[in-house]
Amino acid sequence: MSTLWRSLRAMLGALGRTVLGWLAAIGRVGFFFLDTLSHMLRPPVYGREIFNALLNVGWLSLPVVGLTAIFTGGALALQIYAGGSRFNAEAVVPQIVAIGMVRELGPVLVGLMIAARVTSSIAAEIATMKVTEQIDALVTLSTHPIKYLVVPRVLAGLICVPLLVAVGDIIGIFGGYAVAVQNLGFNAAIYLINTVDFLEPLDVISSLVKGCVFGGIATLMGCYYGMGSGRGAQGVGRATKGSVEAAAVLILAANFMLTGVFFSL
Amino acid sequence: MIRMEGVTKAFGDNRVLRDVDLEIEKGSSMVIIGGSGTGKSVALKCVLGLVRHDAGRILVDGQDAGKGDRDAFLARFGMLFQGGALFDSLPVWHNVAFRLMRGALKRPREEAREIAIEKLRRVGLKPDVADRLPAELSGGMQKRVGLARAIAAEPEIIFFDEPTTGLDPIMAGVINDLIREIVTEMGATAMTITHDMSSVRAIADRVAMLHDGVIQWTGPVGDMDASGDAYVDQFIHGRAEGPIAAVR
Ligand SMILES: Nc1ncnc2c1ncn2[C@@H]1O[C@H](COP(=O)(O)OP(=O)(O)O)[C@@H](O)[C@H]1O
Numbered sequence: 001m002s003t004l005w006r007s008l009r010a011m012l013g014a015l016g017r018t019v020l021g022w023l024a025a026i027g028r029v030g031f032f033f034l035d036t037l038s039h040m041l042r043p044p045v046y047g048r049e050i051f052n053a054l055l056n057v058g059w060l061s062l063p064v065v066g067l068t069a070i071f072t073g074g075a076l077a078l079q080i081y082a083g084g085s086r087f088n089a090e091a092v093v094p095q096i097v098a099i100g101m102v103r104e105l106g107p108v109l110v111g112l113m114i115a116a117r118v119t120s121s122i123a124a125e126i127a128t129m130k131v132t133e134q135i136d137a138l139v140t141l142s143t144h145p146i147k148y149l150v151v152p153r154v155l156a157g158l159i160c161v162p163l164l165v166a167v168g169d170i171i172g173i174f175g176g177y178a179v180a181v182q183n184l185g186f187n188a189a190i191y192l193i194n195t196v197d198f199l200e201p202l203d204v205i206s207s208l209v210k211g212c213v214f215g216g217i218a219t220l221m222g223c224y225y226g227m228g229s230g231r232g233a234q235g236v237g238r239a240t241k242g243s244v245e246a247a248a249v250l251i252l253a254a255n256f257m258l259t260g261v262f263f264s265l
Numbered sequence: 266m267i268r269m270e271g272v273t274k275a276f277g278d279n280r281v282l283r284d285v286d287l288e289i290e291k292g293s294s295m296v297i298i299g300g301s302g303t304g305k306s307v308a309l310k311c312v313l314g315l316v317r318h319d320a321g322r323i324l325v326d327g328q329d330a331g332k333g334d335r336d337a338f339l340a341r342f343g344m345l346f347q348g349g350a351l352f353d354s355l356p357v358w359h360n361v362a363f364r365l366m367r368g369a370l371k372r373p374r375e376e377a378r379e380i381a382i383e384k385l386r387r388v389g390l391k392p393d394v395a396d397r398l399p400a401e402l403s404g405g406m407q408k409r410v411g412l413a414r415a416i417a418a419e420p421e422i423i424f425f426d427e428p429t430t431g432l433d434p435i436m437a438g439v440i441n442d443l444i445r446e447i448v449t450e451m452g453a454t455a456m457t458i459t460h461d462m463s464s465v466r467a468i469a470d471r472v473a474m475l476h477d478g479v480i481q482w483t484g485p486v487g488d489m490d491a492s493g494d495a496y497v498d499q500f501i502h503g504r505a506e507g508p509i510a511a512v513r
């Protein structure tokens with residue numbers, strides 16, 4: 001009896017600590033986010049850093065986003081065709097590819113690719129700067145690390161990722177179109193008309209809003225874990241791993257919530 | 266003047282600084298000696314506010330170092346980090362001129378670059394390193410770039426964390442002379458950490474020995490050899506036997 005009670009208590013204690021740990025973590029991330037926002041709104045502005053971040057987060061992510069989208073769009077067309085043919089609804093391929101890419105797969109896959117590509121590199125770079133005392137050096141040179149390192153990257157995430165999502169949506173739809181026209185015998189013009197007619201403004205808006213939120217999450221997590229890195233190579237490794245995990249999970253959770261907000265009202 | 270009163274700092278249960286009292290006169294050169302891992306770097310970082318001390322007071326010209334305008338406070342300091350801490354995404358000259366290219370001390374790019382090259386020359390580096398990246402330089406060269414960055418804006422107070430570690434003896438001599446010069450010519454206050462006894466003799470006005478989290482001994486450099494302190498004697502003669510354990 002007493003051992004049962006004790007193990008129950010130990011379990012509840014562990015659960016409580018985990019929950020408290022999570023709450024504390026949310027608080028720290030929230031504070032970090034507010035700190036970043038407040039620095040975003042105050043001068044000075046580091047133009048060169050922002051330009052570099054836009055280049056890294058946006059432009060250089062285009063190839064991976066394009067490849068992800070085109071293969072996904074193609075596979076989606078094949079799947080919908082195969083699934084649709086079970087109840088003679090093959091004709092819906094253009095509509096479902098469009099809605100699937102724009103509402104869900106475009107933002108989520110771009111978000112996850114950004115988490116893989118950008119979050120990890122931000123976390124590793126900033127963590128290395130931390131362990132080699134470069135962050136301390138910045139401070140002694142009267143430069144705020146949040147303003148100099150974090151703001152440009154988060155800003156780039158907020159600006160570039162929606163654009164990347166738009167590009168991903170278009171390329172994904174094109175991938176579906178190519179497969180449908182080449183392999184499934186769809187008429188090219190009708191496919192395009194069906195796509196364009198079917199999509200509503202809200203679909204596109206939700207896609208871009210998701211992109212913006214996911215971009216913010218991905219870059220913020222990279223910066224947060226990088227700035228909080230422990231010492232040594234192991235610290236950098238942990239920071240990088242943690243940042244990608246957190247970014248991916250938060251992106252999927254945010255996607256669920258945003259989908260709820262946009263489409264179940 | 267910098268004054269540390271009863272400063273303590275622990276990392277977890279590693280009590281690094283137990284009770285540090287230290288005073289550095291304006292325009293003088295203080296050298297801190299002590300075994301590796303005794304908390305010398307941590308002490309410097311406490312003064313700069315990079316590490317928050319747990320208890321005690323740190324005063325710079327009578328003002329509490331943690332309070333007041335942080336930018337104005339930091340603008341008075343230059344710091345050479347133990348590992349150099351150069352920004353590896355920026356070319357060498359931009360590292361050196363970092364402070365001169367933004368904030369209150371901002372100047373035109375060309376002028377900042379010229380100052381950087383002049384400072385590089387003072388630490389014994391040729392102008393052609395200016396456009397290289399830090400990763401392309403040897404450890405000793407990186408250290409000297411860090412030194413050039415620390416003195417670039419001609420700060421009132423300069424901290425040197427092991428300025429001659431990793432340098433050949435000739436270059437170490439050049440750096441010792443430079444530090445001495447900065448203190449006498451620019452009237453800067455300097456606090457230097459070093460293990461190098463020739464460096465101590467070349468640059469120190471006063472010496473302090475940090476051991477076991479407290480200042481074990483402090484006095485003018487001339488008194489160092491006759492300090493009568495067993496710890497100082499062991500350290501300056503580099504003996505394995507003595508009150509300082511060889512295994513730490
Ligand atoms: N950020 C930190 N986190 C945890 N421990 C630290 C940190 N910085 C320094 N220490 C510890 O403090 C002690 C003193 O370090 P340091 O001041 O670098 O020594 P040194 O006298 O060689 O400069 C060491 O035991 C080191 O492990």
Ligand SMILES: [Mg+2]
Binds near residue numbers: 306307426
């Ligand atoms: Mg040290």
